[in-house]
Amino acid sequence: MEIVSAVIGVxxxxxxxxxxxxLRKKGEKLQQSESIKTLIKIEIDQNLAWLSQVSQRLVKxxxxxxxxxxxxxxxxxxxMSMPIWSHRLWESQLPNVTSALNPESIRKAHEFHGDLxxxxxxxxxxxxxPNQVGYRKELYDQCVGLMNTLIQKGNPIR
Numbered sequence: 362m363e364i365v366s367a368v369i370g371v372x373x374x375x376x377x378x379x380x381x382x383x384l385r386k387k388g389e390k391l392q393q394s395e396s397i398k399t400l401i402k403i404e405i406d407q408n409l410a411w412l413s414q415v416s417q418r419l420v421k422x423x424x425x426x427x428x429x430x431x432x433x434x435x436x437x438x439x440x441m442s443m444p445i446w447s448h449r450l451w452e453s454q455l456p457n458v459t460s461a462l463n464p465e466s467i468r469k470a471h472e473f474h475g476d477l478x479x480x481x482x483x484x485x486x487x488x489x490x491p492n493q494v495g496y497r498k499e500l501y502d503q504c505v506g507l508m509n510t511l512i513q514k515g516n517p518i519r
Contacts, residue, residue, distance in 0.1 A: 397461035469517030
């Protein structure tokens with residue numbers, strides 16, 4: 362009977378040890394996932410703050426412009442110092458992002474970062490076409506529309 366009790370004790374000890382290890386690893390994985398999610402949220406919030414600053418400067422310029430807005434507003438945007446969008450945390454966490462975000466959140470975050478780059482590309486295109494007033498105005502309208510959409514949607518990572 363003592364042998365049976367000893368074997369049962371060893372088996373129970375082993376099972377409890379494995380359960381503790383499993384729960385610890387699961388907790389560590391959950392904590393890592395939350396940390397990755399938080400880092401990505403912080404980076405997107407920073408980009409949104411910069412985007413909001415640009416948008417506010419454009420609204421102010423729109424209110425102060427005297428003359429032809431379709432010429433002056435694209436000029437103002439083209440001369441504006443645009444922020445350098447931060448993609449560093451997003452890109453550095455890509456190998457681990459599937460454990461932290463669901464597929465829809467990954468798609469939305471990727472789209473957000475791509476849209477920031479589109480904003481910068483439109484501003485460059487405005488500068489690259491100084492004599493095409495209609496085209497510059499069209500790019501300006503698209504750029505402002507995209508910025509407003511991004512700001513309105515907010516952070517895609519909740």
